Amino acid sequence: MEKDKTVSNTTIRRLTKYYRYIEELNSKNVKIVSSYTLGKMMGISPSLIRQDFNAIGEFGRQGHGYQLDTLKQEIGNFLGLNKVHNMIVIGAGNLGQTLANYDGFDKVGFPIKALFDINPKLIGMKINGVEIIDLDNLKSFIKNNNIDIGILCVRKHCVQEMTDILVDAGIKGIWNFSATDINVPDDVKVENVNFSNSLFTLSYLMNDKYNLA
Amino acid sequence: MEKDKTVSNTTIRRLTKYYRYIEELNSKNVKIVSSYTLGKMMGISPSLIRQDFNAIGEFGRQGHGYQLDTLKQEIGNFLGLNKVHNMIVIGAGNLGQTLANYDGFDKVGFPIKALFDINPKLIGMKINGVEIIDLDNLKSFIKNNNIDIGILCVRKHCVQEMTDILVDAGIKGIWNFSATDINVPDDVKVENVNFSNSLFTLSYLMNDKYNLA
Numbered sequence: 001m002e003k004d005k006t007v008s009n010t011t012i013r014r015l016t017k018y019y020r021y022i023e024e025l026n027s028k029n030v031k032i033v034s035s036y037t038l039g040k041m042m043g044i045s046p047s048l049i050r051q052d053f054n055a056i057g058e059f060g061r062q063g064h065g066y067q068l069d070t071l072k073q074e075i076g077n078f079l080g081l082n083k084v085h086n087m088i089v090i091g092a093g094n095l096g097q098t099l100a101n102y103d104g105f106d107k108v109g110f111p112i113k114a115l116f117d118i119n120p121k122l123i124g125m126k127i128n129g130v131e132i133i134d135l136d137n138l139k140s141f142i143k144n145n146n147i148d149i150g151i152l153c154v155r156k157h158c159v160q161e162m163t164d165i166l167v168d169a170g171i172k173g174i175w176n177f178s179a180t181d182i183n184v185p186d187d188v189k190v191e192n193v194n195f196s197n198s199l200f201t202l203s204y205l206m207n208d209k210y211n212l213a
Numbered sequence: 214m215e216k217d218k219t220v221s222n223t224t225i226r227r228l229t230k231y232y233r234y235i236e237e238l239n240s241k242n243v244k245i246v247s248s249y250t251l252g253k254m255m256g257i258s259p260s261l262i263r264q265d266f267n268a269i270g271e272f273g274r275q276g277h278g279y280q281l282d283t284l285k286q287e288i289g290n291f292l293g294l295n296k297v298h299n300m301i302v303i304g305a306g307n308l309g310q311t312l313a314n315y316d317g318f319d320k321v322g323f324p325i326k327a328l329f330d331i332n333p334k335l336i337g338m339k340i341n342g343v344e345i346i347d348l349d350n351l352k353s354f355i356k357n358n359n360i361d362i363g364i365l366c367v368r369k370h371c372v373q374e375m376t377d378i379l380v381d382a383g384i385k386g387i388w389n390f391s392a393t394d395i396n397v398p399d400d401v402k403v404e405n406v407n408f409s410n411s412l413f414t415l416s417y418l419m420n421d422k423y424n425l426a
Contacts, residue, residue, distance in 0.1 A: 009414075016413035042394070079413050080420030094311040101307050102408070104392070110412060149415065173419045175412065179317070181255070191415035195315070195406070199323055199388065200229035200292050201222075202362065202404035206386045207293030 014052055015075055017042065022072045034065040084109045085173070086146055090162050091153035092117040092125075092132045095177055099151060100127040113145055142169040149173040156180045227265055228288055230255065235285045245278040297322045298386070299359055303375050304366035305330035305338075305345045308390055312364060313340040326358055355382040362386040369393045 021042055025033060035046035035053075042049075053059055056078045059066050076082045087105070089096045092115040099105075100112050115132045117123060122132045133141060141147070150166040152159060152174060159178040166174060167188055176182055176192045184190055234255055238246060248259035248266075255262075266272055270287045272279050289295045300318070302309045305328040312318075313325050328345045330336060335345045346354060354360070363379040365372060365387060372391040379387060380401055389395055389405045397403055 012414050012417050013410060015417075016410040019413065020409065078417070078420070080416040081413060085416060085419075094307075094314050098307040098311045099408075104409065105412065108409065108412075110416075148419070173415050175415055189415060189418035191411055191418065193406070193408070193411050195312075196233065196317065196321065197226060197229045198404055198406050199318065199321075200232065200294060201225050202386050202388055202402060203293040203298060203323075204225050204228075204291070205402035205404065206298075206361070207291070 011052055011055060012079075014044065014048075015056070015079060018049070018052070019072065019075050019079065019081070022068055022075070026068055026072060031068055032065040033068055033071075038066075081109060084111065085148040087112050087149040087151055087175075088138075088141070088147050089115040089151045089153055090135075090138070090166070091115075091155075092119070092122050092127070093153060096151070096153035097127050099153065099177075100130045103128070110149070112151075113147060114141060116141075138165060139169045142166075142171060147171065149175055151175045152178045152182070154178055224265055224268060225292075227257065227261075228269070228292060231262070231265070232285065232288050232292065232294070235281055235288070239281055239285060244281055246281055246284075247278040251279075294322060297324065298361040300325050300362040300364055300388075301351075301354070301360050302328040302364045302366055303348075303351070303379070304328075304368075305332070305335050305340070306366060309364070309366035310340045312366065312390075313343045316341070323362070325364075326360060327354060329354075351378060352382045355379075355384060360384065362388055364388045365391045365395070367391055 018038070021038065022033075035049040038044075039046040039049050053066070053071070057074045059070055059074065073082065087110055089099055089112055092100075096115055096117075100115055105112060112130050115127060115130060116135045116138050117132055118135045123134050125132045142150075148171070150162075150171045150173070152162060154162050156178065159176075159180045159182055163174065163182045163184060167184055172188055174182065174184065174188060174190045176190055179194055179196060181192070182190060231251070234251065235246075248262040251257075252259040252262050266279070266284070269291045272283055272287065286295065300323055302312055302325055305313075309328055309330075313328055318325060325343050328340060328343060329348045329351050330345055331348045336347050338345045355363075361384070363375075363384045363386070365375060365379075367375050369391065372389075372393045372395055376387065376395045376397060380397055385401055387395065387397065387401060387403045389403055392407055392409060394405070395403060
């Protein structure tokens, strides 16, 4: 693999999806899979799958199928999944607590190490074993606990302020659930989860006027 | 506008984003906006904005800027936002309750009318004024309350079963938070919100090995 390989955002989304299916097959003790079988499972054409895999490395030979363990490792390397990313949640409201309650992130190497809030009623509580800490301690916690990713679950009016604190503390990845776009330096990466955008997309898909010509 | 206009998924995501910014400007009593100003706010090139707007209708003349109320209405029509979509949540766990607690959906015409669960401890409770109802009553509730959208917040093992019940009851849109792909007939539209996919994308973006050539 070359170091300067870059692929499109759409391909990344497909690769994360392959990874998910591969994990599922792995858990069923499957060792080898063909692009045909994977394509049928996922509703993606086998040729597109082969093209995606070729884009990130060289696996297997035509007609022999793919070794699942190699495939998983290579896609994992590509996506940066083969190491632990420590995360913290900013904002211990409903959504923040929901994310802390979800064990799936820890299982794939993305443990949530703490939640932060300013509400004295919440501070000291534990959610699924994860403590809610006073926001005043954010910066030192990040520095002392090797935190890679900050998850923003705060209200609109303080999102940029929280972002600036995270960036200042050296955070390089922000997972933004705040429904507002944020400004960060070039070396900080942001992934937005915007529920309204997603809902509006569903609404468009359901809008017969345009879909059913 | 023609009835058979179709645009790409990426454009839809941008249109939903424009809609969000237009609402924000509207709330500040702005009446007219140029593609230049909107582009600067959103970090999108003015020419791409003009191209997107041209794809769905004809607004304004070169150099005169866009009337925000017309723009909002046309994009809203296109996305199917100018009518009410009643929603229900299947699964009243952490995530389901978080969604019910969020007032933002109701404000844009997507009210949550009920949550459904099988847990007798939850049934009868109200979350933000929305009742948790026994799953046994799902089908009749959908028929009697003009429900358009089912939100899936259930565990993997029963996702497809719940999907089939929703489809059977006539639901045409499914907002799927279940981290598993679902099978539906062609006339039922699905929008997936997959937290792991999103997190893996962030991980890729942070993966220096490939990003910084």
